[in-house]
Amino acid sequence: MAVLLYSCNTSPSKKKAAAEESGEKAEKTATTYSNPLDVAFGDPYIMNDGGTFYMYGTGGGAKDGFSVYRSSDMVHWEPRGQVYTGNTSSSWATDHFWAPEVYxxxxxxxxxFSAQWRDNPDNELENFRIGVAVSDSPEGPFEEMGDRPLFDPGYPVIDANVFVDDDGTYYLYYSRVCYKHPVESEIAAWARKKGWYDEIEESWIYGVELKPDFSGITGEPVLLLRPPLKMDDRNAEWESRSVTSKEMNRRWTEGSYTFKRNNTYYMMYSANYYKGENYAVGYATSSSPLGPYKKSDTNPLLEKNTQHGGEVTGTGHNSLVFLDDNSIYCVYHGRTKATGDERVVFIDRMELGNDGTLRVDGPSTTPKPVPVN
Structure with a gap:
């Protein structure tokens, strides 16, 4: 019935202004929200820009690039259109635009961001690299900083995450993809003995110092996290579910997010197939930004809840939002019975315990207080 508020002589600009004002009032009056949010992103990343929030992610209707949503409360999101477009004559990136993070x-x-590299003389099926684009505004347009990826490690990489330490040093974290990366382990031997798979490919997370002008990296990348080698490892069961459920011959360690609290470096990461129900999040800690990292014995931090009567699966590739009241919110994608195969965004509060352990109050679908009011 909102259309009755406008006369036939009302200009489109006035209609838009009225609609935006109505949306702002809804944000201010809402006290609770329920997951999932009305945003169809994979790999969601939220940037807090002085109290205005911008969400970027994979998909969301963008063609050969990325779009953005804007909010003042992290619940009501307004689409602001496409902010970066690749696959142009001057772009190094051709397709499969994934996992944007904006700082x-x-x-x-x-x-x-991650994308397929145009330079592909051997026609590799997975030729992903990481690039950087820059803008004067969080709403773009973002323009690539060069005509080639940030660096070339000699293998396909995705899921860039940037961390700035207290001394101003920049670090880049990324995932080497599973493609053509078979790894021997007890789970690989187990799967081979059962006759399921001849080999198990793995993705590993690396870290490296980033040049302050973002023109490249400094030094050699360091291996930080990988799937467990032994089946009696505390994290082997949940990180191997894509294999043990006979879903795929791959084990993933990807989608990392790093932050620091009380001189401890926390690295959150996702394991299992991103399109499957077993996608889940764990974390590891270190006293140094480049490790070594020790995985938590309380993992997984976030996983499907259908085994407990819930309706959420495929929870993963998270980021965090830190608010002025010291609260922390975990942003991630998942699926429900209603959304089917489409990835949608969830936001749940995360607690950092006095003993240094992390806990996410999710995945949730029941009403919770709006994060910002």
Whole structure:
């Protein structure tokens, strides 16, 4: 019935302004929200830009690139259109645009993202690299900083995450994809003995110092996290579910997110097939940004809840939002029975215990207080 509020002479600009004002009032009056949010993103990343929030992610209707949503409360999101477009004559990136993360450094906004590299003489099926694009606004347009990826490690990589330490040093974390990366382990031997798979490919997370002008990396990447080698490892069961459920001959360690609290570095990561129900999140800790990292004995931190009568599966590739009241919110994608195969966004509060352990109050679908009011 909202259309009755406008006369036939009302201009489109006034209609838009009225609609935006109505949306703002809804944000201010809402006290609770329920997951999932009305945003169809995979790999969601939220940037807090002085109390205005911008969400970027994989998909969401963008063609050959990425779009953005804007919010003042992290619940009601307004689409703001496509902010980066690749696959142009001058772009190194051709397709499969994944996992954008945007950071504000001084007066510029930098988008780190993954895509297939045009330079592919051997026609590899997975030729992913990481790129950087820059803009004067969080709403773009973002322009690539160069005509080639940020660096070439000699194998396909995805899921860039940037962390700035207290001394101002920048670090880049990324995942080597499973493609053509078979690894011997007890789970691989087990699967081979059962006659399921001849080999198990794995993705591993690396870290490396990033040049402060984002023109490349400094030094050699360091291996930080990988799937467990032995089946009696505390994390082997949940990180191997894609194999043990006979879903796929791959084990993943990807989608990392790093932050620091009380001189401890926390690295969150996702395991299992991103399209499957067993996608889940764990974390590891270290006293140094480049490790060694020790996985938590309380993992997984976030996983499907259907085994407990819930309706959420495929929870993973998270980021965090830190608010002025010291609360922390975990942003991630998942699926429900209603959304089917489409990945949608969830936001749940995360607690950092006095003993240093992490706990996410999710995946939830029941009403909770709006994060920002």
């Amino acid at each position: 504000r450094f001084e007066d510029k906004y930098y988008m780190f």
